[in-house]
Amino acid sequence: MRQALARVIDPEIRRPITELDMVPRVRAQGDRVDIDLRLTIVGCPAASAIERDVRAAASGVDGVGEVAVDVGVMDAATRDALIARLRGDRPTGHPFTADSLTRIIAVTSGKGGVGKSTLTANLAVALAGRGLRVGLIDADVFGFSIPGLLGIADAKPTQVGGLIMPPRAHGVAVISIGMFVDARTAVSWRGPMLHRTVQQFLTDVHFGDLDVLLLDMPPGTGDVAISAGQLLPHAEVLVVTTPQQAAADVAERSGLVARQTGQTVIGVVENMAGLAQPDGSVLELFGSGGGAETAARLEVPLLAQIPLSIALREGGDAGEPIVLRPGDAAGDAITRLAGELAARGRGLAGRKLGLSPR
């Protein structure tokens, strides 16, 4: 029976419920089994799903006829012990240190409106589509748009003790300041507060084991970029720009600030590149060359050119990332970029190599 129940996964914490001390007692009498199920918090949104899965798992065991589930909430001591275990042995600090196995990719741009958030959301979904465990932090605290782009504009994270469970969308675990403030509230915090937000997202959000953590950075070179640089000096950075030559200056600057904090700029993505017309010509609404120019100045490769695309924009507005529907030139370019990033693997930046002198 325990083995069967171990296959029931808490959808938010994403571990077997038996590992989470959620099943303190199981009694079998004849063909009847009584299961005590203890949820982490009162009003747990996943309660009915977990209870259903427990019933299904127990009913599947040979010889079981009747299943009775007593649903309650775990006591404070058990919950505190669980939270301590989930946090691991790090009372302070975040788990995404240089020698963690998670690859961190911060997506930045010199100015707003270049499609950085749209690209980040689609990239996250495309990476998750390749089977990677992906987390996404919307660090664009003033202009958060990730929840809407992923179709979870109204999602509110569950909090267990001081631990925040990130809502999931299209296979990606997502956290955004937009989940904690009213959508119409303007965020006007000063530096130290912003620093704490990024730090809290890194420390108190239970992402579990991740292959990739993406950060959608605010445009420009402000406090959040500097905080993120201090907290994640080993992060890799993608710089997004448009084809406009004038955009190259500010894009270059955002890459340089990242570099000053020790982060590694891995490449440039040019978004809003030429739009193919029905007659075969290409409409270069924003000119051309900005991506190549930025890449040359930062001495990194131009990793992708994402064309203007109505479907990409519509997918963002609808919360259905375009990468889920192959066939659009922009979506396909982002999917290719995800493939390339996954294939390149993580650089060795900041990582202990584990080599010892003989």
Ligand SMILES: Nc1ncnc2c1ncn2[C@@H]1O[C@H](COP(=O)(O)OP(=O)(O)OP(=O)(O)O)[C@@H](O)[C@H]1O
């Ligand atoms: N390749 C594209 N083709 C057409 N529209 C696009 C493309 N990329 C982004 N957009 C649209 O441009 C607008 C700005 O995009 P987005 O919000 O992603 O930019 P951003 O750089 O993250 O801006 P900010 O940092 O100011 O939030 C959105 O309406 C988005 O749908």
